[in-house]
Amino acid sequence: MRDATIFVYSLCVVAFALLTLGGHRPGLRLGTLTELLDAALAERAPRIALVLFWWWLGWHFLVGQTVDPSVLG
C-alpha cells in the first residue's frame, strides 16, 4: 500500500502541474494560477488562511515535530 499511496500523491502533483500549464492554454478557458491567487488574496480570510498555512509549512518541516511517533507501533 505504501507504493499506491505514493502513487496517488504523485498523481496530485501531476494534476497541479497540468492545471498550472492549462491556465496558459486559451482553448481551455481556465484561469491561470496567478489570476486565481490574485482573486483569492483580495479578501482577508483567504489571505490569512493561505499565509498562515504557508508559514506553518516552514515551521512544521524546519523547526517543529515533522514526523509523529507511531501511536501503536
Place this chain on the structure above:
Amino acid sequence: MRGRTGVVLRALPWFLILLAIAIVQVVRGQVFDVVLFGLGAVAIAADALGVLPEPRRVPSIPGSVLIAGAGVLAVLLILSPRHGLAEGAAVAAVGLVALPLAWLPRARRTTASEPHGPDDEAVVRRIRIRRAAIAWSVVVVAMCLVELTSFILGRMPMGADGEYPAISDLLDPLLDGWPGRLCFIVGWLALGGLLLRMWRRRDA
C-alpha cells in the same frame, strides 16, 4: 452577495479549513499547531463578523528589499541546524513579518489585471477564474483526503510499519540532507514572497 452576510459567507470556508486543521493537530497532540490554527480561525471569524477594528493599509515595501531579505533568510535557514534554536528564531521572524502583513487591507486595485474592458470581458474572466478555482479545489481536496486517510490508517496497527505514509513522512528524510533543505527553503520563501506580493503589487 454583498454586505456583512456576504463577507461572512465568503469567510466561512476558510474558517472551516483552519478549524479542520486545528482538529487534526489536536489528534497529533501538537499544542502549538492547535493554538496557531485555532487562533487563525477565531481571527477570521471575528474579522468577518466585524468585531475587530479595520487596520491601516499595508505599507509599501520595495520588491528589492523583500528579495534581499529573503536571500539573507535563506542563507541563515540553510546554515542553521534543522529543528535548532536559530532555525526556530528565523522562521518565527518570518511569521512575525508575514502574518501582520497578511492582515492589513489591500490597496485599491488599479492595474491592468483588473478588468477595465467591456462587461463581457470581465464576465469571461470571472468564469475562467471560477473554473480554475473549482479545478484546483478538487485536486487540493483530493490530496487532503488522501493525506487524512493516510494519517488515520498510519495510526492503526495495519499502518504502523509505514504502509500509509503522510506527506511529512515522505519529505522528512529529504530535508535532512542539504540539497533537499536548499530546495525546500528556496521554494518556501519564494511561495511566501509570491503570496505577499500578490496583494501588494497594486498599491497606489
